[in-house]
Amino acid sequence: MDTAMLYALRDPLGIPAHPLLFLILGVATWALHIAAVHVLLGSSVLAIRGALSKDDHWRRLADAMVNTAKVAVSVAIVIGVAPLLFVQVIYDPFWYTSNVLSAWWVIGFIFILIVATLALFIFYALNHGLRTHKTRCPGSMILAVLLFLVVGFIMHALSVQMLEPDQWKEWYAPNGVIDASGRSIHAFDPWRFGFFIALSIPVIGIWLFGYRRYLQGRHEADTDYLDFLKRMGTRLGAVGTLVALVLLVGWMRGLPEDIAGFATGIWPIAAAAALIVAAAFPVLLGRRLDRGLWGYTPILVATVAMIVIATMREAVRWVTLFGVHGYNPLDYKITMDWYSTGLFFLTFGVLGGAVVTYLLTVAWQAGQTEGTYTPSRAVNRIGTAGIVLLLLWIAQYFGFGLWTAYA
């Protein structure tokens, strides 16, 4: 497909701020999305493994991981929306075409996700206190994981199909006969998909170090359990990194000929190095792991590693769409809209900041308190501020909308 045609598919109105902003936010939010997906998949699998075990440590871990998965699914879904918005803004010719070509799956995505989330919650509801109670209906959690993988696979196919504009016409009208059903998945790469999914193994390993540190903050008496977590975390980090690196190599070796040079460039090396550092970091910390806030630093390092990996993923898209097809997302026409851009950052920083600070503080302090937890006045004030800001936000949303429509 020639470049002019790709440009013709752009929104003629342009975009409301500089495309670089959308590019950076797209990469950063996708890194957070996929990290939450990794925690979701990792904790769900550990929950299944533990729920099927008779070992007390495993059952205790399963109990904690069901709760983790329950929260992670919400975070993964909510944060998934952000890269969805950004990719639509600067890569609309590619994203929409890819979506339309597999429309049936795009719609199905929502239903599959709903069933998967319900299955997870059924398991959660049936299994309070796995440590002392028999496991009920482990099949629901297994089903949830399988369906989450289908959901991820749909996103994967959409992400790959958008990179092959040369194939679009053939996919739309195979041998000249139009197929407008949208029922087919046209392209996928098992190595690439496998790589992103396999990252769940080291990520959940690193997550276990954070969980361990959290328990230490509560003066956990069961040191055997803490050692168990440390062993598990280290093992998952090492094995998972190895598996992910093999899949990364497979992905890079299979890159299309016109971007094959990418495989030997800086990005795959940076991604591999970031992953290795993140997995090795808890081990490198040695005894410091048990001191102060050091115990949480592995999660910080893993977050940076995820951003490096997300940047590498974006670089693949860049060399394909700009390098091969001549489409430059950074030359998108800008129709600057200060209101929406300002509102975005205010929502993110002020409203989001207040609500997230409140939720994290309450969750943290409640978890560290023995007996009944009563938030301090300062914490309550942050909560109230969050609610007031939210009400103001809703008022401005409808107020501005009505003013624009009728004034």
Ligand code: HEM
């Ligand atoms: C909970 C199950 C989910 C899993 C396992 C999952 C997994 C993945 C994976 C593996 C990718 C990378 C595909 C690739 O590059 O090859 C991806 C991309 C993406 N996911 Fe998810 N995802 C899930 C849910 C969601 C949800 C609910 C949303 C949106 C509401 C979402 C939005 C996205 C977007 C927009 C991308 C592509 C971003 C881009 O190309 O810039 N995901 N997801």
